[in-house]
Amino acid sequence: MEYGLDLEYSFNEFLKGFGLSSEIAHIIWLPLPMLLVLVSAVVGVLVTVWLERKISAAAQQRIGPEYAGALGVLQPIADGLKLLVKEDIIPAKADGILFTAGPILVLVPVILSWLIVPFGQNLLISNVGIGIFLWIALSSIQPIGLLMSGYASNNKYSLLGGLRAAAQSISYEIPLALSVLAIVLMTNSLSTVDIVNQQSGAGILSWNIWRQPVGFIVFWICALAECERLPFDLPEAEEELVAGYQTEYAGMKFALFYLGSYINLILSALLVSILYLGGWGFPIPVELIAKFLNLPINAPFIQVFTASIGIVMTVLKAYLLVFIAILLRWTTPRVRIDQLLDLGWKFLLPISLANLLITAGLKLAFPQFFGG
Amino acid sequence: MSIAITTQIICFTILSSVILIGALGVVLLESIVYSAFLLGGVFMSVAGLYLLLNASFVAAAQVLVYVGAVNVLIIFAIMLVNKKEDLKPINDIKSRRIISTTICLTLLSLLIRVDLTNVWSLSSPQNSIGEESTIRIGEHLFSDYLLPFEVASVLLLMAMIGAIVLARRDVMSKDISTGLPVDQELIEKSSEPLLTNKT
Numbered sequence: 343m344e345y346g347l348d349l350e351y352s353f354n355e356f357l358k359g360f361g362l363s364s365e366i367a368h369i370i371w372l373p374l375p376m377l378l379v380l381v382s383a384v385v386g387v388l389v390t391v392w393l394e395r396k397i398s399a400a401a402q403q404r405i406g407p408e409y410a411g412a413l414g415v416l417q418p419i420a421d422g423l424k425l426l427v428k429e430d431i432i433p434a435k436a437d438g439i440l441f442t443a444g445p446i447l448v449l450v451p452v453i454l455s456w457l458i459v460p461f462g463q464n465l466l467i468s469n470v471g472i473g474i475f476l477w478i479a480l481s482s483i484q485p486i487g488l489l490m491s492g493y494a495s496n497n498k499y500s501l502l503g504g505l506r507a508a509a510q511s512i513s514y515e516i517p518l519a520l521s522v523l524a525i526v527l528m529t530n531s532l533s534t535v536d537i538v539n540q541q542s543g544a545g546i547l548s549w550n551i552w553r554q555p556v557g558f559i560v561f562w563i564c565a566l567a568e569c570e571r572l573p574f575d576l577p578e579a580e581e582e583l584v585a586g587y588q589t590e591y592a593g594m595k596f597a598l599f600y601l602g603s604y605i606n607l608i609l610s611a612l613l614v615s616i617l618y619l620g621g622w623g624f625p626i627p628v629e630l631i632a633k634f635l636n637l638p639i640n641a642p643f644i645q646v647f648t649a650s651i652g653i654v655m656t657v658l659k660a661y662l663l664v665f666i667a668i669l670l671r672w673t674t675p676r677v678r679i680d681q682l683l684d685l686g687w688k689f690l691l692p693i694s695l696a697n698l699l700i701t702a703g704l705k706l707a708f709p710q711f712f713g714g
Numbered sequence: 715m716s717i718a719i720t721t722q723i724i725c726f727t728i729l730s731s732v733i734l735i736g737a738l739g740v741v742l743l744e745s746i747v748y749s750a751f752l753l754g755g756v757f758m759s760v761a762g763l764y765l766l767l768n769a770s771f772v773a774a775a776q777v778l779v780y781v782g783a784v785n786v787l788i789i790f791a792i793m794l795v796n797k798k799e800d801l802k803p804i805n806d807i808k809s810r811r812i813i814s815t816t817i818c819l820t821l822l823s824l825l826i827r828v829d830l831t832n833v834w835s836l837s838s839p840q841n842s843i844g845e846e847s848t849i850r851i852g853e854h855l856f857s858d859y860l861l862p863f864e865v866a867s868v869l870l871l872m873a874m875i876g877a878i879v880l881a882r883r884d885v886m887s888k889d890i891s892t893g894l895p896v897d898q899e900l901i902e903k904s905s906e907p908l909l910t911n912k913t
Binding site: 366485 | 716717718747751754758770771774775777778781782783785786787789790793794845846848
């Protein structure tokens with residue numbers, strides 16, 4: 343299955359043409375995909391913020407942002423600029439160091455998780471062997487940042503928000519990891535590239551959503567809870583806690599939280615599409631299209647076509663899920679904290695455990711359908 | 715020296731100094747909250763050391779278990795029990811300090827002895843299993859390390875049941891800390907949602 347563009351290899355060969363050693367070429371290559379992913383994550387956030395404003399407006403029969411650019415597309419950039427030039431305030435009684443470190447600790451793990459998001463066979467920063475497990479591990483760092491900023495703000499609403507956020511992400515991490523484990527069991531690998539390749543056999547029919555419907559729903563609920571989106575946005579419930587752990591924040595530090603939550607939402611949507619919706623796979627296998635066009639799979643045209651289709655499909659699926667998340671936010675009420683914990687521990691945890699057990703049994707019974 | 719080795723040495727120096735300074739900070743700092751957060755930093759740096767040793771699975775597990783679970787729970791507990799309390803002066807503080815220092819020094823000498831007597835056979839990079847380590851760990855856990863694995867899970871189960879018994883005071887008639895009989899009516903009330911009988 344080693345086909346597709348290998349940009350790194352071509353880039354290194356290109357630099358070696360100038361007489362550079364392969365190590366130096368590698369060092370010059372290293373920051374490029376990171377920068378690209380950072381930029382695409384930020385652009386993704388801008389798009390999502392615009393979508394959020396427009397869709398919420400439609401849901402509430404308003405018009406939404408209109409004057410900044412056509413259909414208000416420049417509104418999120420205006421928002422970002424406003425936050426960028428705002429005064430950076432640290433409250434007098436707050437703990438300066440922890441107050442500053444909190445937002446960083448929230449944002450960095452989320453961005454680091456983009457390491458494993460594949461947009462094509464070779465279109466990811468690093469195909470690490472532990473792949474999806476790295477994401478689960480990194481997402482468990484976030485509550486520390488939330489607790490830190492909640493504590494450092496020296497404000498009871500912030501502290502309560504931070505505690506709620508930590509409790510929520512601890513409880514929902516377990517069903518999340520268990521439903522990922524069922525996928526890993528079917529793939530025999532933790533690598534995200536292998537997970538997508540395992541679903542690429544027969545186009546839309548081989549996507550994991552048909553084999554793991556329960557896991558898909560559990561994962562999506564848990565991902566929403568981890569992102570603190572409505573109906574699970576208790577940590578920043580406006581009516582109860584002002585803005586939770588963000589209450590005392592202003593300017594760029596607040597923007598870091600804002601960015602973090604939106605990047606996390608896009609990341610979760612991307613991961614749902616990778617784990618359950620075939621990742622970069624087109625609903626019809628690309629091999630069939632190539633055969634139909636009488637072109638060999640290694641032809642340069644087909645390779646560029648496959649790569650661009652892959653990126654478009656991944657982004658399209660992710661944004662479809664983001665759209666569902668936004669619709670959910672503007673149409674559902676918030677759950678209470680006891681309902682939230684009940685749902686997590688008494689419903690999702692047993693369900694995902696049973697799902698894992700059934701997957702293991704089915705894998706033994708039908709190895710050709712559930713991964714041998 | 716190639717670039718890869720230089721990077722490794724720089725990373726190792728930074729990580730180990732963070733571990734040492736962080737660990738000292740955990741013990742020596744006055745504020746318990748700072749200690750708890752520094753402990754998280756120490757755990758992260760240990761995970762970084764595992765990464766340098768090509769053990770990515772162990773590194774991720776370290777982050778998940780120690781940072782994501784243990785450290786978060788420690789911070790959680792500190793923040794929920796943030797009671798301002800004047801600590802009573804301990805009478806025999808000197809002898810206690812002497813005893814704890816002796817114990818720590820003994821442990822240290824034991825570790826140094828292990829370090830000196832053990833033959834640290836550094837395998838060449840070709841021999842390291844790298845990404846395959848996840849599979850190897852799984853194989854070992856379900857073959858020759860099955861008994862320790864199961865015993866550890868039984869231990870965790872026992873701890874969990876103990877915690878539930880402590881948390882649900884209605885299973886006992888007396889309060890554990892004070893020894894007074896537990897007000898059962900209060901428990902009944904608190905276990906019901908507050909809004910149900912207000913209609």
